[in-house]
Every structure is written in C-alpha cells, then in structure tokens.
Amino acid sequence: MPVDRMPAKTDRIETLSAAGGTRKDCANPAPKLDYERFFATAMNRLHSERRYRVFADIERIAGQFPQARWRKSDGGTREITVWCSNDYLGMGQHPEVVGAMTETAARCGVGAGGTRNIAGNTSPLVDLERELADLHGKEAGLVFTSGYVSNQTGIATIAKLIPNCLILSDAFNHNSMIEGVRQSGCEKRVFRHNDLGHLEQLLVEAGDRPKLIVFESVYSMDGDVAPIAAICDLADRYGAMTYIDEVHAVGLYGDRGAGIAERDGVMHRVDVIEGTLAKGYGCVGGYITGSAALCDAVRSHAAGFIFTTALPPAIAAAARASVRYLKHSQAERAAHQRQAAKTKAALDAAGLPVLPTETHIVPVMVGDAELCKAAADHLLERHGIYIQPINYPTVPRGTERLRITPTPFHDDARIATLTDALVETWNTLDLPRAGTIFAAAAE
Numbered sequence: 001m002p003v004d005r006m007p008a009k010t011d012r013i014e015t016l017s018a019a020g021g022t023r024k025d026c027a028n029p030a031p032k033l034d035y036e037r038f039f040a041t042a043m044n045r046l047h048s049e050r051r052y053r054v055f056a057d058i059e060r061i062a063g064q065f066p067q068a069r070w071r072k073s074d075g076g077t078r079e080i081t082v083w084c085s086n087d088y089l090g091m092g093q094h095p096e097v098v099g100a101m102t103e104t105a106a107r108c109g110v111g112a113g114g115t116r117n118i119a120g121n122t123s124p125l126v127d128l129e130r131e132l133a134d135l136h137g138k139e140a141g142l143v144f145t146s147g148y149v150s151n152q153t154g155i156a157t158i159a160k161l162i163p164n165c166l167i168l169s170d171a172f173n174h175n176s177m178i179e180g181v182r183q184s185g186c187e188k189r190v191f192r193h194n195d196l197g198h199l200e201q202l203l204v205e206a207g208d209r210p211k212l213i214v215f216e217s218v219y220s221m222d223g224d225v226a227p228i229a230a231i232c233d234l235a236d237r238y239g240a241m242t243y244i245d246e247v248h249a250v251g252l253y254g255d256r257g258a259g260i261a262e263r264d265g266v267m268h269r270v271d272v273i274e275g276t277l278a279k280g281y282g283c284v285g286g287y288i289t290g291s292a293a294l295c296d297a298v299r300s301h302a303a304g305f306i307f308t309t310a311l312p313p314a315i316a317a318a319a320r321a322s323v324r325y326l327k328h329s330q331a332e333r334a335a336h337q338r339q340a341a342k343t344k345a346a347l348d349a350a351g352l353p354v355l356p357t358e359t360h361i362v363p364v365m366v367g368d369a370e371l372c373k374a375a376a377d378h379l380l381e382r383h384g385i386y387i388q389p390i391n392y393p394t395v396p397r398g399t400e401r402l403r404i405t406p407t408p409f410h411d412d413a414r415i416a417t418l419t420d421a422l423v424e425t426w427n428t429l430d431l432p433r434a435g436t437i438f439a440a441a442a443e
Contacts, residue, residue, distance in 0.1 A: 050369035051391055058082070058386065062098075065090045065409050070386065080384040081414060083404050088252055088360065089332040090409050091282030091322045100321035105314035112310040124316035131320050132287050135250075135258050135327065136273045140295035143287045143316070145308055147247045147276030148176040150286030153304030154274060155180030155214055155243060161297055162186075162210045168202055168240070170194070170215040170226070177214055177245060193219075196230050203238040211240035217260035218248040221395050221403065223357025228261050232269040243272040251280020252333060252360065257326040281322040285311050335408035336360060339415070343406040346419045352426065353434040355401070362404040363390075364422065366431060372400040375425050383421035 046052040057071040058080070066082045091097055104124055113119035125143060132141035144150040155177060159165045165186045169177065172193040181188050189206075191199040203211065213235055215226050228244065235242045246259035254262030257280065261267040272294065277285040288298065299305060311319075326332065340360040347354045347364065355363040366372040372389040379385040379402075387402045395401065406415070426433070 049392075050373065051393075053391075054373075056380065056386060056388075060093075062093055065093050066407060066414075068386070070380070070384075078384060080380065080386050081410075081417075082386045083406070083410070083418060084387045084402075085405060085407065086248075086279040087282045088280050088405060088407055089282065089326070089336055090407050091251070091280065091326070091332075094282065094322065094325065096325055097282060097318045097322045101314045101318035104317035105312075108313040110312055110314060112312045114309055115307060116310045117306055119310065122310065122313040122316065124313040124320065125310060128316045128320040128323070129287070131323050132275070133289050135256060135323060136262075136275075136289040137258075137267055138273065138289040139292040141287055141289040142295045142299055142305070143277075143285055143311060144305060145285060145311060147274070147278060147286030149304050149308070150274055150276075150288055151176035151245060152180045152183065153302045154272070154288045154298060155212075156183040156304075157298045157302040158243065158272065158294065159184035159186045159212055161301060162212065162241075165210045165212055166206050168199060168206075168211060168213045172219050172222070173214060173216060174220075174245065174247075177216075181214065194224065194226055196227060196234065199231065200234055200238075203234060203240060206238070208239070211235075211238065212243060213240050214243045214245075216245040216248075218246075218253075218359050218361070220248045220361060221363065221390065221401075222355060223359040223361030223363060225260055225358055228264055228270070229266045232266055236269075241271045242269070243274065244270050245274050247274070247276040247279060247286075248359075248361070249280075250275040251322070251326050252336060255330075256328075257323075257333065277319040277322070281319055281326070283319040283322060284315060285319055332408055336406070339406045339408055339410050342412065343404065343410065343415050343418070346415050347404075347422065348434070350419050350423050351433050352419075352422055353432060360405065362406065364402045364404060366400050366402065367398055369397070369400050371429060371431060372402065374429055375402060375431060378425050378429065379421055383417075383424070385418060385421050 059069040059071065061067050061069060066085060068080055068082050070078045070080045072078065112122060129141040129143055133139060144153060151174065159167055167181050167184065167186050167188040169181050169188055169190050170193055171190050189202045191202055213231060215231060217226055217228060232242060244261060246261065249259035251257045253260050256262065258267060261270050261273065272288055272290040274288045277283045288295065337360065340362065343362055344354055353365040355365055366375060369391040372391055376387055376389040379387055387404060389400065390403045391400045
C-alpha cells in the first residue's frame with residue numbers, strides 16, 4: 001500500500017470481514033443503556049440514607065482568620081466564623097508562609113513542570129524534604145501531593161516490598177491507610193482500636209513472618225491518642241515494623257512540632273513517620289520520613305509518586321517556611337491548647353454533649369444524621385457559624401457529630417458566641433443533651 005494512502009473505510013470493513021471478524025451495522029446500532037440512571041440511583045440512595053453532603057461556598061479572608069465569606073445560593077454573601085478548619089494554627093495566613101510562597105512564585109513560577117522523574121526535582125522541594133527529615137530525626141523524607149496519597153502509596157509500597165508481609169491495622173485508621181493496606185495486596189489483620197492485648201495476640205499468631213503495624217497518633221474524630229510507646233514495645237518484642245500517621249499532630253505537639261511521638265519521647269522508636277503539610281502547617285501535601293533506604297525504595301517503586309506532578313516550588317517553599325517557623329515558636333501551640341481547653345469547658349458547662357478528649361479535637365455529639373445536618377444548617381443560617389456535620393461513613397452510624405476545632409484565633413468572645421449559638425440550636429431542634437446521649441451510647 002502506498003505510504004501516502006490511508007486505508008479507506010471499505011478497505012477496513014473488507015479486511016475485518018476476511019479475518020472472520022464481526023461488526024455492528026451502523027444503520028441499526030444497539031440501544032444505548034440509560035447510564036444516567038445508575039448515577040441517579042446512587043445519589044438517591046445517599047439522599048434516602050441522609051448521607052448526601054452539601055458543601056458551603058466559602059471564601060477565606062486573608063488576615064482575618066477564622067472569618068470567611070459565605071456565598072449563598074441566592075447570590076448574596078455573609079461574613080461567617082469557621083469553627084471546623086484543619087488549619088489548626090492559622091499558618092495558612094502567616095506572613096512568613098505567605099511571603100515564602102509569593103517570593104518563590106515570582107522567582108520560579110507557579111507550576112512544577114511535571115513529575116519529578118521527568119521534570120526533575122525543584123530546589124524548594126529538596127529543601128523541604130531535608131527539613132522534614134530533620135523534624136522527625138530520620139535519615140530522609142519523601143513528599144507527596146497530599147497526606148492521603150502519602151498514606152495510600154506509602155503503606156502499599158512498603159508492604160509490597162516486604163516478602164510475605166502481614167499488616168496489623170488499627171480499627172479506627174483513616175480511609176487513606178485502609179486503602180494503602182488494601183492496595184498492598186498483603187494479608188491483613190485489624191486489631192481493636194488502641195487494644196494492646198488484641199494487637200499482641202495477633203502478633204503472637206503471626207509468628208516469625210514480617211509484620212507491619214500501622215496506626216495513628218491522634219484519631220481525628222474522637223480526639224484520642226495511641227499508646228505509641230506500648231505499641232513500640234510490642235513491635236520490638238515480636239519483630240514488627242511500625243508506621244505512624246501523625247497528620248493531626250504535626251505542628252501541634254512536641255518541642256518542635258514533630259507530633260505526639262516527639263512529645264512522648266519515642267520518635268526514634270517508630271520506623272516510618274507520616275504527616276501532612278495541610279493541617280498544622282497550613283499548606284498542602286503529605287510526606288513520609290524514615291531511613292534513606294526505605295525512602296529511596298518508595299521513591300523508586302511507588303506509582304503514586306512516580307506518575308504524578310510534583311508539588312509546585314512555591315507550595316514547597318511555603319510549607320518549609322511553616323515547618324521551620326514552628327520548630328522554634330511555641331506560642332502558637334500554647335495558644336492552641338489554651339483555646340481548645342476553654343472551648344471544651346464552656347460547652348461542657350452549658351450542658352452540651354461534648355465527647356471528652358485529651359487533644360484539640362472537640363466533638364459535640366448528635367447521634368442522628370438528619371439532625372446533625374439540621375444543626376449545622378441552623379448554625380450557619382441563623383448564627384453565621386460554620387461547622388460541617390460529620391456523618392457515616394466518616395463515623396459509625398449513631399455517632400454523628402459536629403466536630404469543632406478551635407485555633408489560637410478563636411478568642412474568648414468567639415467561644416462565648418459559639419456556646420450561646422449551640423445552646424440555642426440544641427433548644428430549637430430539641431437535640432439530646434450530654435447525659436441523655438452518653439447514656440444511650442453506653443447501652
């Protein structure tokens with residue numbers, strides 16, 4: 001066939017027929033399925049189970065955190081107070097962090113140019129990884145595009161590289177960790193939440209095979225903390241490797257903000273420490289830290305790292321500025337703990353069903369998905385207070401809640417306003433009080 005002639009349509013049909021192939025007659029196409037029905041059915045199911053999520057259109061106001069603008073569906077706007085942000089210390093608007101981002105964007109541009117395998121490393125990203133390794137006292141660090149990806153890809157890749165690995169996973173682990181365990185393809189055992197006896201039983205049953213224990217430091221829905229030292233004791237006794245998720249603790253706990261493991265003096269005993277740059281540090285991205293060999297192995301084998309565009313240099317520079325700042329400043333951490341404690345005390349004194357926690361997380365229990373959303377809607381529309389309802393599958397059915405996260409910028413006046421608004425909401429909607437809902441939960 002001449003190189004300048006493409007096969008005609010009839011040529012292709014004749015060739016297909018000669019080869020014994022079949023084709024649909026274009027004049028009588030097969031009826032198209034009603035694909036939209038599948039999506040509508042899925043959404044109807046969410047609505048019927050009261051699990052459909054509505055996202056408020058919110059614009060943060062630079063320099064006025066935690067104030068924001070709510071763009072309403074009718075086109076109007078209203079200034080509101082955000083009480084559920086994971087920007088726990090307000091570092092997303094800190095002058096040094098914003099300055100590092102804008103200076104680097106002006107110098108390097110806004111994009112990374114591609115994956116690190118193709119476009120190469122950017123200097124701010126290399127510097128950030130060194131900063132994170134130093135933060136956790138590890139040989140190396142590896143940055144991913146989000147904390148979700150660092151867990152999903154990190155756990156899956158580490159476990160895959162360990163022959164016959166058994167993963168022991170806490171029952172309350174985040175979805176990103178569950179997905180990492182699943183995608184590893186390794187055998188797993190789930191131990192009851194923070195249950196050392198059950199974990200030891202599973203370790204004994206595993207025998208001498210390689211084992212990876214994956215758990216969190218701060219569990220963000222109930223606000224409780226893992227017994228890290230005791231888990232490390234078990235890992236040492238039974239020859240297991242440890243992987244901890246510190247996403248709700250980095251920046252917030254420890255002398256330099258390295259998390260609960262640093263606070264408890266056991267950071268050196270944990271093999272892999274994973275964290276995020278999107279919460280305490282106010283930016284975006286996730287990371288793991290560990291030995292140089294481990295980080296290099298993940299870098300070289302993890303599809304979630306190899307095939308995705310790197311964080312932009314400006315983001316990396318901002319994150320590094322935040323990490324460096326919080327290594328040396330205790331003021332934000334002290335104010336954060338103080339205001340969280342004041343919030344808990346005020347809500348508890350008002351008779352609201354605050355779940356007791358030892359951390360900065362303040363869960364106010366509702367126990368019903370529809371009522372939880374109604375409470376959130378009422379707070380926003382009547383009081384200008386934004387708290388996103390937390391429903392199943394994020395938490396078990398019957399434990400729906402408003403998850404409040406005070407920051408250093410939620411001053412005493414805002415705490416008083418929040419308390420009054422919650423009391424009015426509970427009275428208006430006739431929601432269960434502390435004694436009622438905690439008694440029901442215990443049954």
